[in-house]
Amino acid sequence: MQIDGYRHTLAGARATVARQLAALSSFYRYALAEELVQRNPVETISRPKVNADRSATQELTKEQA
Numbered sequence: 001m002q003i004d005g006y007r008h009t010l011a012g013a014r015a016t017v018a019r020q021l022a023a024l025s026s027f028y029r030y031a032l033a034e035e036l037v038q039r040n041p042v043e044t045i046s047r048p049k050v051n052a053d054r055s056a057t058q059e060l061t062k063e064q065a
Helices: 002-007 014-033
Strands: none
Touching (some): 002 014
């Protein structure tokens, strides 16, 4: 399947890869709702596990904001 091949070309942190796949899945969900495609091929693609309670991204300080 082409989507699975695409998934293996994605680089970056787990959260970045998961976000990219989520965006693609959302696009296909829309296309499915509009009856432009028969199914969402991203549904069956495994996504990296991301800890929703912890992020490596640091927030801005008051001075930086």
